[in-house]
Amino acid sequence: MNIYDISKAAGVSIASVSRVINGADNVSEKTRKKVMDIIDEYGYTPNAYARGLGRGSMKTIGIMCSDSSDIYLANAIYYLETDLRKNGYNSILCCTGYDLETKKASFDLLKSRQVDAFILAGSKYVEKDPADNQYIIDGAREHPVMMVNGCIEADGIYSVRSDDKGGMKEAFTQLHESGAKKIIYVYSSDSFSGEQKIEGIRAGAKKCGIPEENLRIVKGKKSYGDIAELLEAEYEKEAFDSIIASSDTSGIGAVKFAVNHKLRIPEDIQIVSYNNSKLAEASTPELTSVDAKLEEVCQKTCDALMKLLNPPLDENGNALAVSIPARTVVKTKLVKRATTRF
């Protein structure tokens, strides 16, 4: 069932059918009705590829993420997909894993799908070796690239992220003000935002007058159990009275450590985690967590993208140049729950 079949059945030209399905205003009511009746009768759905070929845009955004089952990314995908669809855009999702070659392959695949833009969700897309980011920089010459919580400096690459540095600084400061003397920071992944968070911890320490050498920053693996064990080992070395975790997942590991160790929360030990995902509330006791404002980040990402992709037109119908900020930083918010005394 294609446009020819419909045009034949309706007794009009394919151009008229095209006009009807695209809601053009220069079609007579009679024609529109004839065509719509036939379409309803046969249940015709226009072929999006042919459409895209014909008009040069598929109204499709390519979303890359490392692992859609990660709760943070799962939320991001949901917000992005929903928001884009509201704007008439579809999304193609690629879960790339963490391997550079797979990421590149996915990027190519999305290119072949003629996506109008890329969204790289999560900060895993900034490689330590700048040369490894080249494929993104090259891609950005053809299509806008939006980085959610990542940041690469290049033309056509836009970044919207939460203020991880500020968020961590606030967490540290609050903890310190509530009487914490010995704070340990646990994290589990190196990435762009991972670095920002550490900077935030450092900034907090500085503000609180805590010397660099007294700062304890430890790296563990991703699972609850591993984080709990790591903290156990660290506690053996030297006790601490507060834990800041780089994610809610790590925060839960911290809770498990405290419970195993029979430390009372928050009397003996305070815990602050990051992201304020559903996990923070799932924990018992519920985690005090820095809300990374993911929904807002995603929404601003879409807004900016829509502006880029659908620039306002001048009186002659020419696209006006739009300028959107290369970086947008969204303020975080500390959400107080049961694992802290403040």
Added chain:
Amino acid sequence: MNIYDISKAAGVSIASVSRVINGADNVSEKTRKKVMDIIDEYGYTPNAYARGLGRGSMKTIGIMCSDSSDIYLANAIYYLETDLRKNGYNSILCCTGYDLETKKASFDLLKSRQVDAFILAGSKYVEKDPADNQYIIDGAREHPVMMVNGCIEADGIYSVRSDDKGGMKEAFTQLHESGAKKIIYVYSSDSFSGEQKIEGIRAGAKKCGIPEENLRIVKGKKSYGDIAELLEAEYEKEAFDSIIASSDTSGIGAVKFAVNHKLRIPEDIQIVSYNNSKLAEASTPELTSVDAKLEEVCQKTCDALMKLLNPPLDENGNALAVSIPARTVVKTKLVKRATTRF
């Protein structure tokens, strides 16, 4: 940069370029090299739409799910997407929400994208009113529809799901054998698998010789807090000594109720949840949970789909008819942790 540009630059015809990029074997080494060199130099990526138009299949599967941020669905999406991509297929994701009209619109959208098949992830796609499933049944006449944890009886619709009934029956039985006298079942969503689970509870009760009227089955909202409150209210009415929850989310609500109420887990109250997602381990204490074997379910879904889409060929190159089971049921496994005495 299109196939004409490449053919011009390489000094060959577009047919030769096409052959090279498709790995045809009837191209001379010389030609292949010329073309590949040009492609590498200019970084050409074939337009997938034009390709799909030309050959009638886009090697794309449409995945529908209600809400990708749901931890269960997020995992399903990850497994499906990864598995499909391994088989050379891409996926387009639609988060449809729970509204029938949106679901239909998404289905149409995927049709317009010429997907080779549909995967409906999650059991929300089976409506109570059979007439409302018609759009799926109609769609299945053109393309295979795989339902992950749902089941509609019709040609072209295949279902792979976990044995929710059996899983719940086992949970009930085990709880009963470990001394539970008063078991309450909490759930939070009506759906195909929701019904299966209740049937399982009933079957368990029957097996244990518990009369229908002593069965307590209550429905709550989705959030941890709501489930906890609901249980609180029920406990006021009449105490119970065990909780079975329809999901890990509800299980966490149950834990919160128990902790708030100062009931010791598992001495005073036992809890079994369902899915065995990361949430089960995130809980403190960790939840005993029925593993729904989601990964296996997804993998079997992809396997079946690949068989359907790429049937074996006979000596004349004609597709042989393949028959795959209309329903596949995957056995669940009770994973014992800290919220039960067994």
Added chain:
DNA sequence: ACAATAAATGTAAGCGGTTACAGAGAAGAA
């Protein structure tokens, strides 16, 4: 009633590939 103008419709040329088919060249056989 008729020209001038506006509105509706149709024609045909792309969009970027695939592929059946024909044609050219090279290699082998007689």
Added chain:
DNA sequence: TTCTTCTCTGTAACCGCTTACATTTATTGT
């Protein structure tokens, strides 16, 4: 050398749509 056969390459039609432009039909004013 000439005819066959086989391998490689190119031409052109097609996939299903959009859209600029040409053409037809309807509307308006005088």
